[in-house]
Amino acid sequence: MTTFEKVYEAVKLIPRGSVASYGQVAEAIGNRRLARVVGYALHANPLPGVIPCHRVVMKDGSLSGGFAFGGPGRQAELLRAEGVVFVDEEHVDMARCRVRALPLVL
DNA sequence: AACCTGACTCGCC
């Protein structure tokens, strides 16, 4: 099981209507410091249609930026469609929508 | 095969 695959597994476990920070995903695969790799993993091989990468945001709730998958605002659009609360146009309300306990991926 | 870099996060200055 490569680190990338673990990342994908963890991200797939994020429940609908919730978001997780890169750090949380990294934590879920056993290493918080892998946060960077988590982001790179999603960028390198998004496995379109399988991995809800729109549910992964920075720890302060900010989205990845306009260069992510569908295009600028696409991520926010998808998240809102799932009922995720936004504090502003590009910041998720982490206090409410962040996953409480992301299962550990082995 | 080695080096650089990239959707991050935290700790130290």
Add this chain to the structure above:
DNA sequence: AGGCGAGCCAGGT
């Protein structure tokens, strides 16, 4: 309080 460096992995040059 804000800026910078370190730690992690994989893929391209």
